[in-house]
Amino acid sequence: MKGTELVKSRRSIKEWEPLGVSRETITALLDAAVHAPNHHLSQPWRFTVVMGDAKERLAAARGRAKASGFQDPTSAEAHSAGERARAEMAGAGAVVVVTCVPVADPIRAREDLCSTAAAVQNFCIAACGEGLGTFWSTGPLAGSPELRPMLEIPEDDILVAIIMLGYPASVPPVRRRKPAAEVTRWVER
Numbered sequence: 001m002k003g004t005e006l007v008k009s010r011r012s013i014k015e016w017e018p019l020g021v022s023r024e025t026i027t028a029l030l031d032a033a034v035h036a037p038n039h040h041l042s043q044p045w046r047f048t049v050v051m052g053d054a055k056e057r058l059a060a061a062r063g064r065a066k067a068s069g070f071q072d073p074t075s076a077e078a079h080s081a082g083e084r085a086r087a088e089m090a091g092a093g094a095v096v097v098v099t100c101v102p103v104a105d106p107i108r109a110r111e112d113l114c115s116t117a118a119a120v121q122n123f124c125i126a127a128c129g130e131g132l133g134t135f136w137s138t139g140p141l142a143g144s145p146e147l148r149p150m151l152e153i154p155e156d157d158i159l160v161a162i163i164m165l166g167y168p169a170s171v172p173p174v175r176r177r178k179p180a181a182e183v184t185r186w187v188e189r
Ligand SMILES: Cc1cc2nc3c(=O)[nH]c(=O)nc-3n(C[C@H](O)[C@H](O)[C@H](O)COP(=O)(O)O)c2cc1C
Pocket: 010, 011, 012, 013, 136, 137, 138, 139, 140, 160, 175
């Protein structure tokens, strides 16, 4: 598949085949992720791979975080939204939490954040090329007080992505973008 076709074929996947993803496969995807450009070879990204029982615990925390965002977190509506959020993550083969190590210099901090986002996209595109699906999320779980202690992620690290990874059961249609031509200027002289 051509590079442009591969990039355009990536979708955010929310329905998964009940299959695990091997450590070897995830390791290969992470090795692709760290080929992202990064200024001064700062390599600011950190990855936490969550599988097995730990993934179930994380999915349960995602469900609680979702429900807690409702005006009445004990309502039936909050409960069913929480359950949907839990099941979506529990159904994935693995979850990879991507964080960026903070630095004091504001220019470097911004560049490091860009590099970490590029690493996330490398991961997602590489996964797509291997027939896997990804879902880059943040959402209520990203701000949950449960997340960092559960995964021993340092308080200061910047959370960039919670990637669900697995074999897609369905691939949603393309969410249409503004054509690039509408947001592009060509400067020639
Ligand atoms: C930083 C970031 C955070 C995101 N967080 C969420 C999220 O919490 N919930 C969600 O449904 N989608 C989330 N998304 C995915 C976008 O909604 C998705 O990429 C967009 O709808 C386009 O769909 P596509 O990825 O299938 O092209 C996030 C994407 C990014 C880049």
